[in-house]
Amino acid sequence: MSTQHPIAVPVQLPPGVRVGVVAARFNATIVDELLRGCVARLAERGVPADHVDVHRVPGAFELPVAAKLMADAGRIAAVICLGCVVRGDTPHFDYVAGEAARGIMQVSITTGVPVIFGVLTTNTDQQALDRAGGVHSHGGVNSADAAIEMIALKSVIQSD
Ligand code: INI
Numbered sequence: 001m002s003t004q005h006p007i008a009v010p011v012q013l014p015p016g017v018r019v020g021v022v023a024a025r026f027n028a029t030i031v032d033e034l035l036r037g038c039v040a041r042l043a044e045r046g047v048p049a050d051h052v053d054v055h056r057v058p059g060a061f062e063l064p065v066a067a068k069l070m071a072d073a074g075r076i077a078a079v080i081c082l083g084c085v086v087r088g089d090t091p092h093f094d095y096v097a098g099e100a101a102r103g104i105m106q107v108s109i110t111t112g113v114p115v116i117f118g119v120l121t122t123n124t125d126q127q128a129l130d131r132a133g134g135v136h137s138h139g140g141v142n143s144a145d146a147a148i149e150m151i152a153l154k155s156v157i158q159s160d
Contacts, residue, residue: 005137005142006145008045008145008148008149009149011148011149011151011152012152012155013045013046013047013148013151013152013155014077014151014155016051017046017047017051017077017151018047018051018052018053018075018076018077019042019047019051019052019053019076019077019078019079019080019147019151020052020053020054020055020067020070020071020075020076020078020079020080021035021038021039021052021053021054021055021079021080021082022054022055022056022057022063022066022067022070022079022080022081022082023035023054023055023056023057023081023082023083024056024057024058024059024060024062024063024082024083024084024119025056025057025058025059026058026059026060026083026084026085027083027084027085027086027128030084030120030125030128030129030132031082031083031084033132033133033138033140034082034084034118034120034132034138034139034140034143035054035082035140036140037132037133037138037139037140037141037144038080038082038118038140038141038143038144039052039054039140039144040141041140041141041144041145042144042147042148045144045145045148046148047148053070053075053076055070059083059096060081060083060084060085060096060097060100060119061095061096061099061100063081063083063100063103063104063119064081064099064100064102064103064104064106064107065103066081067079067081067103067104067107067115068107068111071107071111071113071115072111076113077113077114077151077154078113078114078115078116078147078150078151079107079113079114079115079116079147080115080116080118080143080144080146080147081100081104081115081116081117081118081119082118082119082139082140082143083100083118083119083120084119084120084122084128084132085097085100085119085120085121085122086122086123086124086125086127086128087121087122087123087124093121097119097121100117100119101117101119101121104116104117104119105117112154114146114147114150114151114154116143116146116147116150117143118139118140118142118143118146119139120132120139
C-alpha cells in the first residue's frame with residue numbers, strides 16, 4: 001500500500017459541527033494511539049473534544065454497526081472508525097478486515113454520512129506501529145483529516 005497520504009486541505013467547517021469516533025479495543029496499544037492522534041487533530045482543525053463523541057467496540061468487526069447507530073442518531077457530521085487488524089496464521093484476518101471495510105462503506109453510502117476507514121490492516125505488529133505515529137505517518141491523524149475534508153465537501157455540495 002502506498003504511504004503517500006494526501007496533504008490536508010484548508011476547509012471551512014459548518015459551525016458547531018460534531019464528529020463521532022468509534023474505536024476498537026482489540027490491539028488496544030495501537031488503537032489507543034490512533035484515537036489520541038485523531039482527537040488531537042480534530043481539535044487542531046476546529047472540532048474540540050467536547051464536540052467529539054467517542055465510543056469503543058470489542059473489535060474491528062463491530063465497527064460498522066456502531067457507525068450506523070451513530071450516523072442514524074443524526075447528531076454527527078461524520079463517523080471515524082478506528083481499528084487495527086493484524087494478519088495471523090488463519091483466514092480470520094480476511095473475514096474481520098474485509099467485513100469491517102465492506103460494512104463501513106455500506107454504512108457511509110446508505111446513510112449519506114461520511115464514515116472514515118481508519119482501520120490499519122497489516123501483516124505484522126511493526127507495520128501497525130509504523131502507521132500509528134511511526135515512520136509511516138499516523139492513521140488517526142489521517143482519518144481526522146479525511147473526516148474534515150468530507151464534512152466540508154458535503155456542506156459545499158448540499159449548498160450548491
Ligand atoms: N479484531 C480486531 O480489531 N483486530 C484483530 O486483529 C482481530 N483478530 O486478529 O482477530 C480482531 N478480531 C475480533 C473481531 O473484530 C470481533 O471483535 C470478534 O470476532 C467478535 O465479533
